[in-house]
Amino acid sequence: MSTATRFASTDDYVKGGVEIIGADSAPRYLFSNMFEVASKAQAWERVVVARNLEFTIECARAEGESPWFICAHDETCLVMQGDIDIHFIAAETRPAADSNGAQRVAGVPAGANMGHVRLARGHMALLPANAAYQMRARQLGVVLLQSIEGPLSVQRWASICQH
Amino acid sequence: MNTAINYDAHRATPDARYGYQVFTIGSFSFTRDEYFVRVSYPKGTYVSDVGLFLRAMMRDVAWGFFYGWVNFDDVFGTVNHYGSVDVFVGSYNAGYQSAGTDFCERFDANKLYDCFHALLSDWTNEGFDPFAAPLETGSPYGSKHGNNDAAVNFQRELAERFVGSPGDTELRTDARGFTVNRQFADVPQDEPEVHTEPGFEGQLSAFNLFAYLSRSPVTWNPSIASVVGQSAYCPTSEEHMLPILHGNDRVEWFIQLSDEITWQVADKATAAPRAMITMKAGDIAAMPADISHRGFSPKRSMLLVWENMTPGLEERYGSGELAPTAAEF
Structure with missing residues (x-):
């Protein structure tokens, strides 16, 4: 018997789905596939694929270099496809302490270089609060960002979920 | 539903037939034999395969009754009220509800935890790990033979910020006993x-x-x-x-x-x-x-x-x- 572990990618994914067998409806389950979402997204667009009140998981198509982002709280980044470097700067200008979600930084933020992490599929990185970060994809990738709903969070449930 | 909290401790009494203890808390009594668990409650008896029951009980205990309902099956389970816990038979089953044979009693969470943990420890035999996949462990059945407290007391790892951050939970390695499955x-x-x-x-x-x-x-x-x-x-x-x-x-x-x-x-x-x-x-x-x-x-x-x-x-x-x-x- 094969025990090969099955991962997926934008080029190789098969969606499951919701079968209704009682008094219910499929949209309640907000069923989507991250690779399908990334296939149809703009690079570095942060599409909300899971929401739990104010908290989000955002899916991004990782392609080329992202803008610089900064966030007043921790976030995390899980690489589901591709090889991605994340560079960090201790930004001199911080977002409001009570703000939620990532914000875009115009240009390269002023501040000291904190270092970088080099990630592959399955790797997960902490995006520390108030550290500006830029993701650099070495090939087409997909990342999941654990965050809080903010100005860059894109919600389009009707187009990504099973009806 | 009676929502008064029962703060009484459980009782464990020997049962010579198969070597397992009988556990009693509030209106519930739990007995096991070689294959089955029997739960007696004021409106009847509930019976289940003991392997299924122990695997469910293991999660209920390890998760501190988890978020919400832990249904062992369509009939028996617990509801977490975060400080107190309901134990029910048929309370969320349309058949029991219509027959009026459903029953529920609320317990202090710590007292119930002590009861369930003691039951799990006593009823889990040597060679059976209720956390393991069935292909990776022995049989839950038979008369009492030994125990497996190392498995029953397994602690899940709970990072406070991020695995591997300073002062937080560690990576899983061979040296820590975490080998690749x-x-x-x-x-x-x-x-x-x-x-x-x-x-x-x-x-x-x-x-x-x-x-x-x-x-x-696990x-x-x-x-x-x-x-x-x-x-x-x-x-x-x-x-x-x-x-x-x-x-x-x-x-x-x-x-x-x-x-x-x-x-x-x-x-x-x-x-x-x-x-x-x-x-x-x-x-x-x-x-x-x-x-x-x-x-x-x-x-x-x-x-x-x-x-x-x-x-x-x-x-x-x-x-x-x-x-x-x-x-x-």
Whole structure:
């Protein structure tokens, strides 16, 4: 018997789905596939694929270099496809302490270089609060960002979920 | 429903027939023989396969009664009120409800935990690990022979911020006793490169989540890998069948990282079937706050369970203040 572990990618994914067998409806389950979402997204667009009140998981198509982002709280980044470097700067200008979600930084933020992490599929990185970060994809990738709903969070449930 | 809390401790009495103790707490009495558990309660008797019962009891104890409903099956289970816990027979089963044979009693959580933990320790024989997949452990059956407290007392790892960060939970390694599972032998074990500039030591963290999951020695037992506010990533490795039907007291999300799980979804209040959800690698689905679910994973798979730990959510969903679904379109 094969025990090969099955991962997926934008080029190789098969969606499951919701079968209704009682008094219910499929949209309640907000069923989507991250690779399908990334296939149809703009690079570095942060599409909300899971929401739990104010908290989000955002899916991004990782392609080329992202803008610089900064966030007043921790976030995390899980690489589901591709090889991605994340560079960090201790930004001199911080977002409001009570703000939620990532914000875009115009240009390269002023501040000291904190270092970088080099990630592959399955790797997960902490995006520390108030550290500006830029993701650099070495090939087409997909990342999941654990965050809080903010100005860059894109919600389009009707187009990504099973009806 | 009587919501008075019973603070009485349990009693354990020897039973010479098979060597197991009989446990009594409040109006419930728990007896086991070589194959079955019998739960006596004021309106009748409940019987179940002891292997299924111990696997469910293991999760209930290890998770501190978890979020909401831990249904051992369509009849018996617990409801967590965070400080007190209901034990019920048939209270969320339409057949028992209509017959009037449903019964529920509320206990102090610590007293009930002590009872269930003692039962689990006494009834788990040497060679049987209720956390393990059936192909990876021995039989739960027979008269009492030894114990397996090392398995029963397994502690899940709960990161406070991020696995591997200074002062937080550690990576899983051979040296710590976490070897790669037989069904994840093909999962790369490389760790990310972390290049930190002088002055920022300890501020950057990264780890291989897939390698971490490939080394999980247990099934259907989420750890916590990262926390953002009250948002908790709870990754877990799954094989065979979730031993409980988890009834949600809040919205919960599943992100299928590898392989496949099929979820059987039922109405939380009546156990009536609602849906079957098949999740393949990359699929994402929400579990609304008004259902129960049980997963089936034919091959060991990686699942990211995502929880909102905000205190008091159970009351906000229970009162109807919050809709049971995470979003509408």
